[in-house]
Amino acid sequence: MNTTTKFRTRCLVLLVLFLSLVGMELQQQQTIAQFEQRNQQLELSLRQEREQLHNVSKMAEEQTRELWAEVEKHQLDLVAVGRLLQQSRPLAPQRPLLAARSGRRQHLRQSFLELRRLVDSQQSELGQLSEAAQELFRRSIPSGSPCAGEMTSGFGCRVHPIYGIGKFHQGCDFTAPYSTKIFATADGVVLRSDWLGGYGQVVELQHPSGLCTLYAHCEVLKVTKGQKIKKGQWIANVGQTGLASGPHCHYEVHRDGKQIDPKPFLASNGRPTASL
Ligand SMILES: [Zn+2]
Numbered sequence: 001m002n003t004t005t006k007f008r009t010r011c012l013v014l015l016v017l018f019l020s021l022v023g024m025e026l027q028q029q030q031t032i033a034q035f036e037q038r039n040q041q042l043e044l045s046l047r048q049e050r051e052q053l054h055n056v057s058k059m060a061e062e063q064t065r066e067l068w069a070e071v072e073k074h075q076l077d078l079v080a081v082g083r084l085l086q087q088s089r090p091l092a093p094q095r096p097l098l099a100a101r102s103g104r105r106q107h108l109r110q111s112f113l114e115l116r117r118l119v120d121s122q123q124s125e126l127g128q129l130s131e132a133a134q135e136l137f138r139r140s141i142p143s144g145s146p147c148a149g150e151m152t153s154g155f156g157c158r159v160h161p162i163y164g165i166g167k168f169h170q171g172c173d174f175t176a177p178y179s180t181k182i183f184a185t186a187d188g189v190v191l192r193s194d195w196l197g198g199y200g201q202v203v204e205l206q207h208p209s210g211l212c213t214l215y216a217h218c219e220v221l222k223v224t225k226g227q228k229i230k231k232g233q234w235i236a237n238v239g240q241t242g243l244a245s246g247p248h249c250h251y252e253v254h255r256d257g258k259q260i261d262p263k264p265f266l267a268s269n270g271r272p273t274a275s276l
Pocket of ligand 1: 153169171172173250251
């Protein structure tokens, strides 16, 4: 082997060695780049985990604070319950007082029930009295005719049957046979029962309503002055005493001492008093 060949061989070996070194260097640089990339990934992952840990730690702190707040609240509740229990302990000595109050309540309830029964009873009596008062008032107002018979002359101007001249007639005339019964047209008291001039034999009644009634020309008087009379009671008989042209009952109704028309009172109950 000559010198040139040897040189070429050495150069070739050196070239191979150089290329091998270059290849190794490139491989190492690639490996380093991979390590660096992986390292960056690890660092990123580590940062994320740290953030997560921080968040978890924060949540744990908040929950811990809430738990402590709950615990303190319950402690306060326990303290309040303890105070209440202490306050309730002296209840035992107050039992007689409570029993007394209970008895007083029962007594008040009984009193209330008795008062209520009393009020109900008085209301019932008041209703009965009211009905009785209404009935008395109704009976104290003249109503119906004083006797059986036809009304032949009314209240107002007319020609007098005896004098034959125009004269005001102060009442109503009911023509009826002698001895026909005359009845009171309302409850009252006998104001007079005697002779009264041209009226002849008269009965006059005073009624609680303030009205008066007068029954004239009677044949027989059946009541006396001051006597209490019930509505429908027989008080006299029809006659022709005084100035009368025939047997009849001259009937008057007075208010405040003056004669008023009896006609509205005659029909007030739709039937004559004589039939009562
Ligand atoms: Zn008359």
